Amino acid sequence: MATTDRQATTLALAHALSAAERGLAVIPLSRTKLPALRSPHRDDPVPGRPCHGECGRFGHGVYDASTDPVRIRELFAAAPWATGYGIACGLPPYHLIGVDLDTKSCTDSSAALRELALRHLFTIPETVVVLTPSGGRHLWLTGPPDTVVPNSAGRLAPGIDIRGAGGYLVGPGSRTDHGVYTAVPGTAHLAPAACPPSLLRLLLPPPRPHQPAPPAAGDHGRGLVHFVLTAHEGQRNTRLFWAACRAYENGIGPALVAPLTEAALHTGLTEREARATIASAARMTGHHP
Known part of the structure; x- marks a missing residue:
């Protein structure tokens, strides 16, 4: 049986070297079709980042594959029980x-x-x-x-x-x-x-469906901006103040300063008026504008 296995290993090495000459990277396999060399990290006390051969030792499965005849012989020498070879x-x-x-x-x-x-x-x-x-x-x-x-x-x-x-x-x-x-x-x-x-x-x-990046403030932020945009004369400052207060209370105030300011400009407020109102809302809710 031992002689048969040695013959199978010799034959497998010969086939592997022939495949490597064609540009195919190979590794030794056991009779179970699994990589013949066990992982050198199997007894590591604390698993870390997966090693793909960076440690320099054999036993990383397909990451050991090579077309270099010297390395292939070394792999088979380290696995004298190998009876086959895998092609990466x-x-x-x-x-x-x-x-x-x-x-x-x-x-x-x-x-x-x-x-x-x-x-x-x-x-x-x-x-x-x-x-x-x-x-x-x-x-x-x-x-x-x-x-x-x-x-x-x-x-x-x-x-x-x-x-x-x-x-x-x-x-x-x-x-x-x-x-x-x-x-x-x-x-x-x-x-x-x-x-x-x-x-x-x-x-x-x-392919993954394209997912447009959501606005920083989410749906609630869009609703607050829309609330300001639909203000009529006489409601503009009040609505802006209310929306800014809600934005700061919900943690999205800084992200909505620019959108709320732009919405207020569309309703007829000046930029100075809009920013002053938003700053007032920030102070009212305990935030620094």
Whole structure:
């Protein structure tokens, strides 16, 4: 068993180095498909800001990924039990996006992808396809360098998971508890194809609706300003004084000095009269104008 594991580790390292030569950043994986090296911070007494490798030690998952053969050998030397390797997504030069078509769900994920393609008018280009031991497939696509595709599970459709920035794909040649990952014949030599724009739009989170910044004084402040604007002759000073008092009592007096002054000018008061009235209201309510 030990000999078999050593052979699996040697083979995984060879595959990882070959992937790195193609520009793909890699990390060693265990038989469970998880990063082979545990976090060096797991026993820290007080958790701090998440470390992404700044400490200089191994064990930061996908943040350890590298294309440097020396570093890759060091990673595998630190994890002699590794039997596979992971390929980091979202990194240059490919900005890899993995479309994971799962077979463990009740839904036919391949049929779901075909339906999405018909509905949104895109075609999956010829690209690298990796078969999983369970019968699933990983499609390798590339994204634009200025676009961050998030990881998701089942958001696109049931049974379809997406590996994006911060995620990784199990590389072909990796051995796990359930079997070996293999490239579909005729695709291993291909470069990952560009993700169709229509599909890329589906992979990105919906844009947040524009929320206009509320005025500093809120709805109550707008009501007070409107109260002053609708004053008739003979009410102008009284309404301004009342509105200014309410504004200071509610803690929004300083923010409403300019809007109330402008409203008073529209009713016919002079700026000097308006500011004097507001200042009087401030003093009346115990504030310094």
